[in-house]
Amino acid sequence: MSIYMIRAKKIITVSHIGTIEDGAMVIQNEKIIEVGTWENIRKQYSSIQVIDYTNDVVTPSLVDCHTHLLEFAPTSLYPVTSDTHFLAGKAILLHALSTGITALGEQICGHPLGDFSIEDYRKAVHGIPLNVSFATTSISIGFEKIAHFTSITQSKAVHKKDLVDPFLVRQIAKESEYPGENIFINATPANFTKNEVPKAGELIYTIEEMQQIVDIYHGFGKKIGAHVAGIVGIEMALEVGVDVLHHAHSITDELIARASDQGVQIVATPMGGTHLTPNSPEEILKFIKAGIPVSISTDAYLPPYPEVPWLPYEDKLLKGPDQLMLIANPSMQVLKENNFDENAILALLTNNPATILGKHHQFGRLEKGLDANFIVAEGIPGLEITDIERIKKVYYQGKLVISRPFS
Numbered sequence: 001m002s003i004y005m006i007r008a009k010k011i012i013t014v015s016h017i018g019t020i021e022d023g024a025m026v027i028q029n030e031k032i033i034e035v036g037t038w039e040n041i042r043k044q045y046s047s048i049q050v051i052d053y054t055n056d057v058v059t060p061s062l063v064d065c066h067t068h069l070l071e072f073a074p075t076s077l078y079p080v081t082s083d084t085h086f087l088a089g090k091a092i093l094l095h096a097l098s099t100g101i102t103a104l105g106e107q108i109c110g111h112p113l114g115d116f117s118i119e120d121y122r123k124a125v126h127g128i129p130l131n132v133s134f135a136t137t138s139i140s141i142g143f144e145k146i147a148h149f150t151s152i153t154q155s156k157a158v159h160k161k162d163l164v165d166p167f168l169v170r171q172i173a174k175e176s177e178y179p180g181e182n183i184f185i186n187a188t189p190a191n192f193t194k195n196e197v198p199k200a201g202e203l204i205y206t207i208e209e210m211q212q213i214v215d216i217y218h219g220f221g222k223k224i225g226a227h228v229a230g231i232v233g234i235e236m237a238l239e240v241g242v243d244v245l246h247h248a249h250s251i252t253d254e255l256i257a258r259a260s261d262q263g264v265q266i267v268a269t270p271m272g273g274t275h276l277t278p279n280s281p282e283e284i285l286k287f288i289k290a291g292i293p294v295s296i297s298t299d300a301y302l303p304p305y306p307e308v309p310w311l312p313y314e315d316k317l318l319k320g321p322d323q324l325m326l327i328a329n330p331s332m333q334v335l336k337e338n339n340f341d342e343n344a345i346l347a348l349l350t351n352n353p354a355t356i357l358g359k360h361h362q363f364g365r366l367e368k369g370l371d372a373n374f375i376v377a378e379g380i381p382g383l384e385i386t387d388i389e390r391i392k393k394v395y396y397q398g399k400l401v402i403s404r405p406f407s
């Protein structure tokens with residue numbers, strides 16, 4: 001089937017065309033070659049096969065641009081060894097795919113339980129129907145004695161001075177494919193409980209050290225992203241020219257205005273990820289009103305931040321990318337109440353994270369020439385539906401890769 005057409009109740013394109021009622025889309029050789037109304041498209045392509053989705057909504061598939069699925073998650077979720085680590089990784093990726101996600105932004109930070117190189121991670125995703133971009137990073141974990149790792153030094157802990165060693169920073173920067181959390185401005189609580197990580201939140205770098213790191217990335221013509229939370233850390237990040245703020249928990253109105261002026265993008269993580277209260281729906285609304293391109297991401301696998309009113313969780317179990325729609329829903333609802341168009345709202349899970357990954361010319365919208373990565377669902381993902389069982393089909397580069405025939 002090298003060419004076919006789908007017909008849907010409506011198509012949310014997330015492009016300038018917006019929503020198309022009774023829409024049709026033509027797919028040929030992995031790409032979208034036409035999108036429009038059924039009435040117009042069927043005339044042009046009268047003889048090709050039509051797949052009928054007239055009871056359902058078709059949207060771009062989802063993009064989770066900040067995850068830790070291949071490095072931290074396998075040993076957290078499965079009793080694996082180094083020989084079975086990537087088998088668990090593949091199971092985790094398949095699960096993500098089944099939730100409508102076809103692109104991921106993975107962080108490779110260095111981890112005591114995984115002595116793998118960035119090449120090993122790249123090899124592990126080869127042949128999987130998912131587009132994975134890797135951000136190589138260093139990480140500082142807020143134990144009583146803060147532990148530092150890097151993607152280049154792998155499972156071996158390093159010293160703080162190594163994190164600012166230009167030779168090592170250059171190696172990390174060279175391997176990074178997009179601005180993920182390349183540096184941790186504050187020590188992270190990671191997946192640990194509060195008493196295990198008393199130093200979570202502590203600032204790791206001086207402003208001079210940060211400037212030197214940012215200049216190395218920019219010298220390679222690359223953007224840099226940072227894990228950051230709290231006023232002082234965010235101020236420093238903006239001062240030295242960090243391009244993407246991950247989390248930005250506890251940001252102020254003044255710093256939001258400054259981020260907007262500097263053209264900084266934000267990856268919001270409403271489930272957690274730092275020592276401070278995660279991004280609220282009201283905060284995400286402020287970002288968007290300030291004109292900042294916002295992506296919502298899971299930072300999975302992660303235990304949810306305790307006692308946050310917009311999160312439904314009553315346990316501390318690790319949550320995965322299957323929670324993306326659920327954690328985005330309160331913010332998407334607030335945007336709808338503020339009269340934002342459904343295409344602009346869905347962009348938070350599609351086009352905006354695709355832009356963070358630098359792949360918005362390849363996917364994130366349903367538009368002529370882009371990859372045919374789309375989902376067939378009972379409603380708009382994240383806005384109208386949050387249950388993964390209501391994602392009926394997932395297509396990746398024109399191929400049906402997930403199907404829930406009886407739902």
Ligand SMILES: [Zn+2]
Binds near residue numbers: 066067068107181299
């Ligand atoms: Zn993270």
